[in-house]
Amino acid sequence: MPRMKHIVVAGAGKIGVTIADMLAASGDYRVTLADRAVGRFDGLNPSIATKAVDVTNPRELSDLLKGSFAVLSAVPFNLTGDIAVAAKEAGAHYLDLTEDVATTRKVKRLAEGAQTAFIPQCGLAPGFITIAAYDLIRRFDTLHDVRMRVGALPKFPSNALNYNLTWSTEGLINEYCEPCEAIVNGERREVPPMEELEEFALDGVTYEAFNTSGGLGSLCETLNGKVRNLNYRTIRYPGHAAIMKALLNDLRLRDRRDVLKDILENALPATLQDVVIVFVTVSGKRNGQLVQDTYANKIYSAEIGGVMRSAIQITTAAGITGVLDLLATGKIADRGFIRQEDIDLNVFLANRFGRAYAPR
Structure with a gap:
């Protein structure tokens, strides 16, 4: 330059x-x-x-x-x-x-x-996961399913939520509360946050994942009419979603987000010892054959410019x-x-x- x-x-x-x-x-x-x-x-x-x-x-x-x-x-x-x-x-x-x-x-x-x-x-x-997912998507003649999963997790969970604050509390609460975009059976839809809980294992560790808002970026618009199913879910350790749903729904803290923010920031310590997991799976037809491609990556905290930085x-x-x-x-x-x-x-x-x- x-x-x-x-x-x-x-x-x-x-x-x-x-x-x-x-x-x-x-x-x-x-x-x-x-x-x-x-x-x-x-x-x-x-x-x-x-x-x-x-x-x-x-x-x-x-x-x-x-x-x-x-x-x-x-x-x-x-x-x-x-x-x-x-x-x-x-x-x-x-x-x-x-x-x-x-x-x-x-x-x-x-x-x-x-x-x-x-x-x-x-x-x-949204961001890097979209770049990574689209690299896989480009390789297919016909798309069936695109599943995008991301989590920023403590390496050493030590509370019932199995979670430490790693980024913006306002952003975390927002993605847990707002409707989520998805394409379901070829139709563009809004689906509820914190739902469609799934479990999967990666490198011998079990995780859960559930709907959260915003992670697809502009892909719903880009892939509308071109994919059967497209969804984004946030990765956590098992048990996290159940407790958060109790706080948000049963205690109605989704309507008192300032109170929930105060609770989380005073109860959950921040950590620099974290891991970011990026996990994308795309299936579809290539040269007439049904195939699946996966992108999986883990990024850990590290020292940058003499300062320890968290993975997130x-x-x-x-x-x-x-x-x-x-x-x-x-x-x-x-x-x-x-x-x-x-x-x-x-x-x-x-x-x-x-x-x-x-x-x-």
Whole structure:
């Protein structure tokens, strides 16, 4: 790249800080990290500029994005739509991590006629799993079933939920509560979250998986009329879904999400000792024969730039930084709505950031 491109990272949570660190360490990006909670700026890489900004304030957002190449949104899902609006007004490329379906629809509308790229869902799921799944999908003449499974799990579970907080609590609750897109027997449908529980084993460990919202990204639209069944489920250790359903439904905490967030954040410790599981199965016809292809990968926590990062931090940050790098180097389209399935898996894995997903 001929000169350093200015990147704004909105949101200085665990993921936002990791994104800013990775970009700054590359030497090719000038990074500004923005958040209204200035205490989150402590201990940052000194090459990262910081700015106290309330992203709900349009004027502050507009000033922040002026002259920037791109803004990467790592704020809670309910705030990221405002950043997309500001990005369009400022003429900056826009990337986010959201799993929220309504937010993505808003981003798609904003992308119409835009001279810059709008690339939502650049994290893990939605995000990388879509890139990996579409690499398998391309190999089939006729599709039957596409099953996508992802989980970010503690390596050493030690409570009844068999879970530790590894990313945004708001995002976790949202995907447990909102309707889920799917294609069932050739029909595009909404299915309830936390349902259709299944068990499977991988490398001798038993897991459960159940419907959660947002993980399919734009694949329901892309594959509508082309696949018999398409679904996304979140992976957990057995027993998790039953307890969460009791909290959400029997105790009616789905209607008091602020209370549930408070409970989870005060009861479940965070951990850096985690594992991310990506598991995709595609079946269909190839050369007249019924075949099945599977992609399975596990990514563990690791040290990056002298700092220990959780697997979910690494995978989520690698997703959005990898896509940004492909955008900045002209390897993907640079205007309009860009889907994750438009990104070639091998091109992504060859990228310096996307390499975090390369099988070890």
